[in-house]
Amino acid sequence: MPDMTPLPGQTIYVAPAADTPLEETGTVDTSAPPEGQWKEAWKQLRSNWIFWVSAVLLVFIFIVVLFPGLFTDINPRQAQLSRSLEGPSAGHWFGFDRQGYDVFSRVIYGARASVTVGILTMLFVTFVGLLTGAIAGFYGKWTDTIISRIADVFFAIPLILGAIVLLSSLNNVWSNRGYWGGVLAVVLVLAVFGWPQMTRIARGAVLEIKSLEFIDAARAIGATRRSNLWRHVIPNSLAPVIVTATVSLGVYIVAEATLSFLGIGLPPSVVSWGNDIAAAQSQVRSGSNLHVLFFPAGALAITVLSFMLLGDAVRDALDPKAKKS
Amino acid sequence: MWWYVGKRLLQAIPVVLGATLLIYAMVFLQPGDPILALFGEKPVSESVKAQLEAQYNLDQPFIVQWLLFLGGALTGDFGLSYSGQPVADLIGRAFPVTLKLALMALVIEAVLGIIAGFYAGLRRGKLFDSTMLVVSLLVIAVPIFVLGFMLQLVFGVQLQWAPATVGGDASITRLILPATVLGLVSFAYVLRLTRTSVVENLTADHVRTARAKGLSESEVNRRHVLRNSLIPVVTFLGADLGTLMAGAIVTEGIFNIPGIGNLAYQAVLRGEGPTVVSVVTVMVLVYVVMSLLVDLLYAALDPRIRYA
Numbered sequence: 001m002p003d004m005t006p007l008p009g010q011t012i013y014v015a016p017a018a019d020t021p022l023e024e025t026g027t028v029d030t031s032a033p034p035e036g037q038w039k040e041a042w043k044q045l046r047s048n049w050i051f052w053v054s055a056v057l058l059v060f061i062f063i064v065v066l067f068p069g070l071f072t073d074i075n076p077r078q079a080q081l082s083r084s085l086e087g088p089s090a091g092h093w094f095g096f097d098r099q100g101y102d103v104f105s106r107v108i109y110g111a112r113a114s115v116t117v118g119i120l121t122m123l124f125v126t127f128v129g130l131l132t133g134a135i136a137g138f139y140g141k142w143t144d145t146i147i148s149r150i151a152d153v154f155f156a157i158p159l160i161l162g163a164i165v166l167l168s169s170l171n172n173v174w175s176n177r178g179y180w181g182g183v184l185a186v187v188l189v190l191a192v193f194g195w196p197q198m199t200r201i202a203r204g205a206v207l208e209i210k211s212l213e214f215i216d217a218a219r220a221i222g223a224t225r226r227s228n229l230w231r232h233v234i235p236n237s238l239a240p241v242i243v244t245a246t247v248s249l250g251v252y253i254v255a256e257a258t259l260s261f262l263g264i265g266l267p268p269s270v271v272s273w274g275n276d277i278a279a280a281q282s283q284v285r286s287g288s289n290l291h292v293l294f295f296p297a298g299a300l301a302i303t304v305l306s307f308m309l310l311g312d313a314v315r316d317a318l319d320p321k322a323k324k325s
Numbered sequence: 326m327w328w329y330v331g332k333r334l335l336q337a338i339p340v341v342l343g344a345t346l347l348i349y350a351m352v353f354l355q356p357g358d359p360i361l362a363l364f365g366e367k368p369v370s371e372s373v374k375a376q377l378e379a380q381y382n383l384d385q386p387f388i389v390q391w392l393l394f395l396g397g398a399l400t401g402d403f404g405l406s407y408s409g410q411p412v413a414d415l416i417g418r419a420f421p422v423t424l425k426l427a428l429m430a431l432v433i434e435a436v437l438g439i440i441a442g443f444y445a446g447l448r449r450g451k452l453f454d455s456t457m458l459v460v461s462l463l464v465i466a467v468p469i470f471v472l473g474f475m476l477q478l479v480f481g482v483q484l485q486w487a488p489a490t491v492g493g494d495a496s497i498t499r500l501i502l503p504a505t506v507l508g509l510v511s512f513a514y515v516l517r518l519t520r521t522s523v524v525e526n527l528t529a530d531h532v533r534t535a536r537a538k539g540l541s542e543s544e545v546n547r548r549h550v551l552r553n554s555l556i557p558v559v560t561f562l563g564a565d566l567g568t569l570m571a572g573a574i575v576t577e578g579i580f581n582i583p584g585i586g587n588l589a590y591q592a593v594l595r596g597e598g599p600t601v602v603s604v605v606t607v608m609v610l611v612y613v614v615m616s617l618l619v620d621l622l623y624a625a626l627d628p629r630i631r632y633a
Contacts, residue, residue, distance in 0.1 A: 153343035156609045158571030161589060162348070165601055168593045169351050254468050258575060261470045262590065281474055297471040305466040 037239070037318075044317035051313035057306040064111045074102045076109040076271045088291055098283045103292060106276055107299045113179075113272035114300065117186050118253035118307070124191040125252075126245045129198020134237065136199065137206030138229050148203070151196035160258060162193045167264050182267045186256055194252065201244045205237035239318040247311035250304040257300055273300045330621070337613045342395070344609045345602065349391045352598045380405070394602065403603035406592075412603045415588060420607065423577070423584035426500055427569040430508035435562055438512045442519025442558075443551055449524055457520070461513035469572075473506040473579045490581040503580040507573055511565050518561055522554035529553070556626045563619035567612040 006013045045051045064071060078101070136147035166189045177185055209215065210233055218232050219225075259265030260274025268275060273296040280293035377383075385393065397404055403412035445454040464472070480502055481489030487502040526532060527550055535549045536542075574586030581587075585604055592600035 149339055149343070152340045153347060156340050156344045156612050157348060157605060158568070158608055158612070160574055161571050161586075161605060161608060162351075164574075164590065164593050165348060165605065166351050168596075250466070257468050258470065261468075261575070262578065264593075277468070277471060281470075284474075284478065293471070293474070297467065300468060301463070301466045301471075304468075305462060308462065308466060 037236075041239075041314075041317040045313060048313050048316065050309050051317075054306045054309035054313065057302065058310065061111060061115060061303055061306065064108055065115045068108045068112065071108045072102075072105045074105040076101060076105040078102070098279075098289075098292070103276075103295050106271055107273070107295050109271045110273045110276055110296060111299065111303070113183055113266055113270050114253050114256060114274065115303065116183055117190070117256040117266075118249045120183070120187040121190045121194060121252040121256075122245050122249045124187060125194045125198050125248065126241060128191070128195040130202045130234070130241055132195070133199040133202025133204075134206045134229065134234050137203040138210055138225075138233055144203075147199065151199045154193060155196035155200075157193060159190070159193045159255060160262075163189045163255070163259055164262060164264050166192060167259065171264075177267065179270055182270050186259060186265050189259075190252055190255055194248070197248070198241065198244060202237060202241050205240045206233055209233050209236045243311060243315045243318055246314050247308060250307035250311070253300070253304055253307070273297075326624075330617070333617050333620070337617070341606075341609055341613060345395060345398075345606050346391055348605045348609075349394065349602050350387070352601050353390060354387060394599075398603070398606060403606075404599050406597050406600045407595075408597070412600050415600060416585065416603060416607060419583060419585045419588040422582060423570050423573050423586060425497070426504055426507060426573055426576070426582065426584060427566055429497070429500055429504035430511070430569050431562060431566055433505055434508035434512040434515050434565075435558075438515025439519050439555070439558060442516040443523055443546075443554070445516065446520040446523025446527070446554070447546060447550075449520075454520070457516060461516050464509050464513040469506065469510055470575050470579060472509055473503075473576055476502060476506055477579060492581055492583075500582070503576050503582060506579070507569060507576045511569065514565075515558060515561065519554060519558050522557055523550055526550045526553050556623070559626060560619050560623050563615060563622055567608070567615045570611060571608050 132147050132151065136144040136151075167185065170185055170189065174181070174185065215228060215232055218228050223231070256265055256272075257274030257277065260272055261278040263278065265274055266272050276296040277293065277300070280296065283289050284293045383390070394404065401413055403416065406412050406415065441457050445457045448454050477489055480486045488499050491499050491503060531553070532545060532549050535545045540548075570585065572586075573582075573584055574590055576582070577584045577586040578590065585607070589601060589604040591597075592604065
């Protein structure tokens with residue numbers, strides 16, 4: 001640090017030219033290829049603590065989903081009516097509900113239905129949305145018009161309203177669906193009304209990418225239209241699709257819980273957070289027995305929060321332009 | 326401008342037609358006879374059955390049924406429900422209630438969200454900002470029916486500040502609590518949107534110019550930052566009205582409000598096909614009209630956008 005007192009005749013310190021030489025600061029290594037979008041994004045993600053918090057939570061939730069037996073050896077369907085509505089105690093941390101089910105065990109086993117619905121719906125919606133959106137955006141003209149109008153039709157019907165109508169119709173045709181049938185029905189119904197959103201996102205991304213120069217370049221060196229779409233346009237349009245998919249996972253989990261809450265989602269025999277919250281409503285009326293509502297609702301909220309935070313972190317990493325706040 | 330409105334309205338026609346056809350197919354294209362379901366266990370004579378089928382057009386092919394429904398809907402006649410009431414009357418009673426509820430929710434979320442988002446954006450990274458961020462995350466993550474239920478328990482049952490259920494008398498004071506619940510999730514989105522927008526605008530060129538020409542800080546914030554930040558917020562609010570009306574189904578269930586969501590839900594449970602398709606049709610129309618209004622609003626607020 002040089003002496004920064006102003007020189008005689010100056011009011012502020014101005015460094016003499018000799019003290020500020022222009023130095024070579026190193027050159028960009030043009031022989032190495034630039035780091036790819038995904039590597040760059042991963043570097044971003046790695047340094048974001050929100051990503052780590054949500055990732056740790058989600059890993060934990062996935063372990064609960066896959067191996068609920070690791071956390072409790074109490075059967076979630078075993079009713080001990082003598083202990084109905086008992087509060088939390090040593091062996092039963094979350095207490096019992098009215099049926100005498102162990103709430104802790106229900107929360108652990110309920111994770112599977114909620115998370116499975118969220119993930120399957122997300123996969124379904126992403127697959128259909130990406131395909132239709134990419135084809136509409138890439139081929140344009142009447143292909144675009146037809147796909148976009150069909151998407152508009154499904155988009156115009158509100159998600160929950162459409163879902164309860166379709167689910168109640170489904171009940172007439174496919175009434176006894178069991179555990180996985182019940183899960184699949186909710187997934188299908190949410191996907192039917194969820195895909196247009198992804199179509200719009202994918203279409204927008206493809207429209208942007210397709211007008212870039214490297215697509216023309218690929219075409220000029222002999223790539224066919226189809227290989228251009230699959231090898232260049234779609235891979236480069238994935239970022240916004242992945243961001244939307246991650247955020248929407250939480251939305252679908254809430255939607256499942258809402259449908260189950262309305263008594264039309266998963267069948268009552270399925271242990272799920274939505275069903276338990278719905279059942280808790282009548283047990284908490286007077287303000288006592290809050291534990292019956294609190295624990296499944298809390299588990300649901302933490303799961304949704306984890307997916308949303310992950311979505312935020314992924315957005316920051318993949319879309320530097322959006323990182324403003 | 327008018328040309329654009331006309332074009333958009335023309336584009337909306339296939340969307341409305343398609344959406345009604347879709348919902349009509351979901352409700353009426355399924356096995357099972359709704360007339361037999363009406364009578365339950367009781368035997369039905371052939372002539373009564375035939376007459377009822379004719380009354381509800383169930384003797385016609387599916388497409389004809391749908392066209393007859395559309396023709397009626399165009400003149401505001403949605404036919405009769407299976408219980409014999411004109412569906413238009415049912416909707417006419419329920420729709421204003423839901424509209425009132427949704428508008429109240431919209432005002433609540435707009436006022437609270439914009440004020441909180443504005444101050445959070447101005448004081449980015451400070452305590453208020455972090456608190457608001459946590460609040461918004463919680464509100465989005467905790468399902469609306471849990472929030473609604475907790476607020477009903479605390480304010481309606483324990484403190485008795487507001488009626489726990491609304492019932493037949495849907496006056497503004499009785500709707501305040503449900504409207505707050507309905508607006509909570511969107512409040513979080515308005516807050517985040519305003520905050521992002523304010524942060525973005527704080528460093529914009531026109532704000533620097535406003536400062537450079539000597540405007541006071543509060544005047545810069547109010548007239549240049551806030552006003553420009555409101556463009557995306559206002560368009561969000563416009564689109565949100567339709568979402569609120571459709572999403573009111575849960576809130577109306579919790580607080581027992583005789584609105585359109587409750588009507589649709591009860592109709593679905595009872596297999597009242599004519600009511601279900603009519604309510605969904607009305608909601609689709611609300612969505613189409615609101616999205617057109619939002620686009621026009623966008624152009625009115627942002628002079629960079631012009632529709633030719």
